[in-house]
Amino acid sequence: xxxxxxxxFIVSHIIREEISQSNGEFCSPEIVLNRYxxxxxxxxxxxxTKILSSASVEVFLQVVDLKTxxxxxxxxxxxxGSIKVFNPPGVITHxxxxxxxxxxxEGKKARIEVDGEEDLAVIPIIFYSKLDTVIAYGIPDKGxxxxxxxxxxxxxxxxxxxxxxxxxxx
Numbered sequence: 301x302x303x304x305x306x307x308x309f310i311v312s313h314i315i316r317e318e319i320s321q322s323n324g325e326f327c328s329p330e331i332v333l334n335r336y337x338x339x340x341x342x343x344x345x346x347x348x349t350k351i352l353s354s355a356s357v358e359v360f361l362q363v364v365d366l367k368t369x370x371x372x373x374x375x376x377x378x379x380x381g382s383i384k385v386f387n388p389p390g391v392i393t394h395x396x397x398x399x400x401x402x403x404x405x406e407g408k409k410a411r412i413e414v415d416g417e418e419d420l421a422v423i424p425i426i427f428y429s430k431l432d433t434v435i436a437y438g439i440p441d442k443g444x445x446x447x448x449x450x451x452x453x454x455x456x457x458x459x460x461x462x463x464x465x466x467x468x469x470x
Contacts, residue, residue: 308391310465311420316390318460319423323439324447329355332446336434344421345438346376352436361403362411363421382411389417391467392424400424422447426457 311319329352332341342361343349349362366376383403387396396414400421403410414421425435426449433449447453 307394307466307468308388309393309461310467311390311392312465315460315464319420322456324435324437324445326439326443327436327446328444329357332357332434332436336446340430340433342425342429342433342435343437344418344425344435348436348438348444350376351444358409360409361400361425363400363414363418363425364411365414365416365418378413379411382413384413384415387414387416387418387420392420396421397424397427401428404428404430423457423460426453427461 327335332352333355340360341352341357342363343352343359344363346364346366346368349359349364352359364376366378368376383399385393385396385399387393396412399412401424403412412418412421419437422435422437425433426447429435429449431449431451431454435447435449436444437447439445
């Protein structure tokens with residue numbers, strides 16, 4: 301990825317609509333524990349991360365923003381040692397891409413705390429993860445969904461990224 305710190309992918313309304321139509325399947329912590337045992341599990345969203353942790357699911361990468369539905373009521377506290385990244389709504393910053401890439405390259409469990417919006421972190425997770433990684437994320441007012449990273453999903457993400465506008469940092 302040839303971006304500079306401060307650069308960002310702009311997620312247009314059309315691309316956001318496309319993303320929202322390709323949700324994974326609804327799942328529960330029990331499904332994650334039973335069906336995906338032994339696989340790399342990533343979670344995006346505070347409620348999803350909390351639910352999986354409470355069910356003793358071993359999560360490799362957690363991406364949270366310490367809020368739920370844009371509200372910061374103190375229910376999701378900062379955890380020391382977390383990687384902090386700024387990512388405003390409607391974009392995916394180069395810094396978020398770099399943080400996720402680093403976690404996968406190092407192969408150590410991590411938590412990324414996003415100042416801004418974390419929901420689009422699913423895209424760089426798919427981009428950098430290995431095949432068969434499972435990403436659990438929340439769908440507000442509906443529940444939790446899981447995506448399995450396949451070659452076809454990686455190709456779809458590559459295509460989405462190529463179609464996004466990039467705001468370059470000067």
